[in-house]
Amino acid sequence: MKANEAPDKIYLQVCGDCNANDCENCNFEDLEDNVTWCKDKIFDKDIEYVRKDAFIEKATSYIQQHWIWNTKMIEDFKKYMEE
Numbered sequence: 754m755k756a757n758e759a760p761d762k763i764y765l766q767v768c769g770d771c772n773a774n775d776c777e778n779c780n781f782e783d784l785e786d787n788v789t790w791c792k793d794k795i796f797d798k799d800i801e802y803v804r805k806d807a808f809i810e811k812a813t814s815y816i817q818q819h820w821i822w823n824t825k826m827i828e829d830f831k832k833y834m835e836e
Contacts, residue, residue, distance in 0.1 A: 761807035
């Protein structure tokens with residue numbers, strides 16, 4: 754799969770539909786075989802992840818539309834975000 758074909762964001766399901774007490778005691782590193790993902794949020798405790806390149810493009814577009822920045826500042830912003 755090419756990166757640009759992947760969803761811009763996904764949700765990690767780490768607790769599923771377990772009760773709140775179980776989730777409070779979870780250690781993420783102990784869940785390695787029990788973490789799934791979906792392009793849609795399923796449970797309240799799902800963790801949202803956004804693709805870095807998609808985030809940078811969206812943030813850059815917003816800045817260009819709402820703030821007066823010159824081209825050098827936009828390039829510097831993209832470089833900073835990619836690090």
